Amino acid sequence: MVWETFERDNCALEATAEIVGDRQTLLVLRESFLGARRFGELQRQTGLARNILADRLQSLVGNGILERRRYQERPERFEYRLTEKGIDLYPILIGLMEWGAKHEAGGEGPLVSVRHKTCGTVALPRLACPGCGEPVTARDMEAVPGPGAVLRETA
Amino acid sequence: MVWETFERDNCALEATAEIVGDRQTLLVLRESFLGARRFGELQRQTGLARNILADRLQSLVGNGILERRRYQERPERFEYRLTEKGIDLYPILIGLMEWGAKHEAGGEGPLVSVRHKTCGTVALPRLACPGCGEPVTARDMEAVPGPGAVLRETA
DNA sequence: TGTGTCGGTTGCAAATCGAAACCGACTCTA
DNA sequence: TAGAGTCGGTTTCGATTTGCAACCGACACA
Numbered sequence: 450m451v452w453e454t455f456e457r458d459n460c461a462l463e464a465t466a467e468i469v470g471d472r473q474t475l476l477v478l479r480e481s482f483l484g485a486r487r488f489g490e491l492q493r494q495t496g497l498a499r500n501i502l503a504d505r506l507q508s509l510v511g512n513g514i515l516e517r518r519r520y521q522e523r524p525e526r527f528e529y530r531l532t533e534k535g536i537d538l539y540p541i542l543i544g545l546m547e548w549g550a551k552h553e554a555g556g557e558g559p560l561v562s563v564r565h566k567t568c569g570t571v572a573l574p575r576l577a578c579p580g581c582g583e584p585v586t587a588r589d590m591e592a593v594p595g596p597g598a599v600l601r602e603t604a
Numbered sequence: 605m606v607w608e609t610f611e612r613d614n615c616a617l618e619a620t621a622e623i624v625g626d627r628q629t630l631l632v633l634r635e636s637f638l639g640a641r642r643f644g645e646l647q648r649q650t651g652l653a654r655n656i657l658a659d660r661l662q663s664l665v666g667n668g669i670l671e672r673r674r675y676q677e678r679p680e681r682f683e684y685r686l687t688e689k690g691i692d693l694y695p696i697l698i699g700l701m702e703w704g705a706k707h708e709a710g711g712e713g714p715l716v717s718v719r720h721k722t723c724g725t726v727a728l729p730r731l732a733c734p735g736c737g738e739p740v741t742a743r744d745m746e747a748v749p750g751p752g753a754v755l756r757e758t759a
Numbered sequence: 760t761g762t763g764t765c766g767g768t769t770g771c772a773a774a775t776c777g778a779a780a781c782c783g784a785c786t787c788t789a
Numbered sequence: 790t791a792g793a794g795t796c797g798g799t800t801t802c803g804a805t806t807t808g809c810a811a812c813c814g815a816c817a818c819a
Contacts, residue, residue, distance in 0.1 A: 460716070461704030462697060466630040468708070470700075473807095475621040483747060488766050498808045503767060513707075524816045526765065534707055539742035540731050541703060542617060544696035545625075549616030552668075552689050553623070561615070562750040570735025571748065576695050577732040579739075580725025584732075587694035592638060593726065595717040628776095643797050653777040658798060679785045681796065 468512050473497055477505050482542060486528040547573045623667050628652055629660050637697060641683040702728045
């Protein structure tokens with residue numbers, strides 16, 4: 450896992466971090482996944498300042514992660530729903546939950562668990578190799594140049 | 605996936621977001637996973653201001669994610685290595701990479717790929733149910749109260 | 760006519776950010 | 790032995806971002 454010789458500009462990770470890599474946005478996403486849709490609801494649950502919440506919602510909508518749709522007229526009221534793109538963020542949130550549960554949990558165990566609808570298992574999903582299906586950790590993987598990689602001069 | 609009736613204080617996700625949920629910390633972690641260990645190296649690759657990097661490294665060390673160890677005396681020089689706790693953050697970074705590759709990628713494909721050492725598959729790991737082994741997405745899972753859950757009055 | 764809800768916007772003080780300069784302790788070169 | 794360079798930071802400073810609180814329009818309900 451050593452290859453200091455890659456260009457990292459425009460790294461996929463960096464791009465994602467730019468969009469969802471702050472505490473406030475993650476809190477909003479958590480509530481969205483938990484079913485919150487309305488401004489007031491999101492504000493109560495996250496505890497964010499209203500202007501910050503408004504700002505984050507606008508940015509999430511702008512990035513196509515949430516969709517702002519009117520759910521009533523007179524007075525106009527809007528709600529924010531996860532798009533497909535937003536739903537794809539699920540593995541990241543699961544990752545955060547799993548790590549927190551393992552390393553930062555209070556004594557009483559996690560506040561929230563998740564259940565696999567089809568088989569009923571109550572446990573957080575794990576990473577597995579899509580080729581062989583075996584569970585994997587960082588140690589089992591190594592980084593290699595991707596199709597878009599640009600090698601950098603080493604000297 | 606609707607249950608606005610949970611207490612979320614001290615949520616595992618929130619705790620984790622507090623620690624690694626900012627762009628700068630994520631960049632440092634990315635480089636750590638790519639093998640960078642020294643201050644100057646981390647500074648160059650992340651492009652962070654030196655004071656910010658110093659601050660993040662201190663916080664990561666304080667949270668037990670990186671370990672600061674002297675690798676030479678006279679003059680004293682230190683390097684930062686991932687601990688076990690830090691290595692456990694891998695699924696989160698994979699999640700960020702995967703999402704970015706799918707939704708924010710440039711035309712040329714990802715800059716970096718990962719390879720499963722034992723079977724050789726070059727692909728990002730996917731989430732799977734630890735019970736039945738089936739790949740899962742957000743739609744396949746539902747939230748349920750965990751062992752530490754505290755139900756809230758619905759009023 | 761008054762009170763409350765909802766979805767924001769505005770103003771302001773405080774915290775946080777990045778760039779650049781500086782620093783001690785050393786090594787290497789001439 | 791003087792000068793330049795490396796390494797791992799700290800300090801300073803101006804600009805951006807943050808949270809808090811107050812305010813707002815449009816409506817519902819009594």
